[in-house]
Amino acid sequence: MTVSPGPFGAFASSRPELSDRDFGRVANIARSAYGIQLEPQKKAMIQSRLTKRLRARGLADFSAYCALLETRGNDEQDHFISAITTNVTHFYREVHHFKQLQTEVLPPLVERARGGGRVRLWSAGCSTGPEPYSLAGSILKLFPEAGRKDIRILATDLDRDVLAKAEAATYDADQCDTPGPEWAAQVFEPSRGGGPRRIRREVAGLVSFQPVNLNGTWPMTGRFDVIMCRNVAIYFSREVQQKLWLRFAEVLAPGGHLFIGHSERLSGPATSVFEPCGITAYRKRA
Numbered sequence: 001m002t003v004s005p006g007p008f009g010a011f012a013s014s015r016p017e018l019s020d021r022d023f024g025r026v027a028n029i030a031r032s033a034y035g036i037q038l039e040p041q042k043k044a045m046i047q048s049r050l051t052k053r054l055r056a057r058g059l060a061d062f063s064a065y066c067a068l069l070e071t072r073g074n075d076e077q078d079h080f081i082s083a084i085t086t087n088v089t090h091f092y093r094e095v096h097h098f099k100q101l102q103t104e105v106l107p108p109l110v111e112r113a114r115g116g117g118r119v120r121l122w123s124a125g126c127s128t129g130p131e132p133y134s135l136a137g138s139i140l141k142l143f144p145e146a147g148r149k150d151i152r153i154l155a156t157d158l159d160r161d162v163l164a165k166a167e168a169a170t171y172d173a174d175q176c177d178t179p180g181p182e183w184a185a186q187v188f189e190p191s192r193g194g195g196p197r198r199i200r201r202e203v204a205g206l207v208s209f210q211p212v213n214l215n216g217t218w219p220m221t222g223r224f225d226v227i228m229c230r231n232v233a234i235y236f237s238r239e240v241q242q243k244l245w246l247r248f249a250e251v252l253a254p255g256g257h258l259f260i261g262h263s264e265r266l267s268g269p270a271t272s273v274f275e276p277c278g279i280t281a282y283r284k285r286a
């Protein structure tokens with residue numbers, strides 16, 4: 001830590017330096033525990049985000065912070081991952097996926113649920129919730145009685161802070177942008193002025209949130225009909241991505257759909273398990 005003289009004498013600077021060695025330690029934890037790849041060019045951003053964690057823990061430097069992170073059995077890894085991940089999301093993001101869902105993918109699934117069958121969708125890396133709530137709004141648009149049938153959405157993320165926000169089901173006005181008012185009506189209670197907006201009760205009722213590390217053990221049993229994992233794998237190495245695509249294939253029903261983010265692509269062995277069926281949309285071969 002550097003000491004700089006100020007108008008009232010010398011104070012400890014509030015900018016601890018992240019050395020290359022400690023950046024390597026941080027990057028190692030991100031990769032081994034979560035599959036997240038931290039490129040060297042992200043060092044300044046990581047330093048800035050983790051400086052807040054040093055302060056919260058009352059630690060003087062990154063070397064002490066790394067030692068804490070490397071110690072088993074403390075909760076700092078949860079805060080660490082929350083600090084380094086990007087949670088940008090919005091309602092009906094990449095709306096072409098929701099159009100494809102509403103016109104092609106959901107109608108046969110809704111018919112199955114209507115007839116008493118089981119339907120499961122998974123929003124993997126759901127951040128603060130707009131993605132699973134957009135899925136639920138899409139289902140209810142086609143099938144207003146969905147809540148009385150066996151059709152449910154699992155929404156998971158490794159960051160417990162974003163899951164708490166998602167479960168609160170209330171969003172500030174600036175987080176409520178949608179591609180148009182007809183889309184907004186699918187998910188939100190009617191607006192009363194410009195304040196926070198609540199998710200419709202029927203929409204929230206279709207979604208269950210759960211912490212899951214995509215690069216850890218998955219607690220779910222049973223197959224999914226749709227998996228949305230968008231703008232998440234972009235943070236993983238190619239090797240980790242390729243393993244993830246195969247794991248998704250294992251938990252998808254034959255003919256099930258996988259939607260990934262606009263800058264992501266399937267690669268590796270999964271390309272023979274899936275066939276493309278839209279923009280960054282894939283169908284598991286039957």
Ligand SMILES: C[S@@+](CC[C@H](N)C(=O)[O-])C[C@H]1O[C@@H](n2cnc3c(N)ncnc32)[C@H](O)[C@@H]1O
Nearest residue numbers: 085088089125127157158159213214230231232
């Ligand atoms: C940019 S947001 C994407 C949110 C949403 N899918 C969308 O496209 O709008 C990425 C999310 O992935 C989560 N994430 C990153 N690595 C993860 C992992 N290994 N397991 C589960 N979630 C992860 C982050 O916590 C973050 O909330």
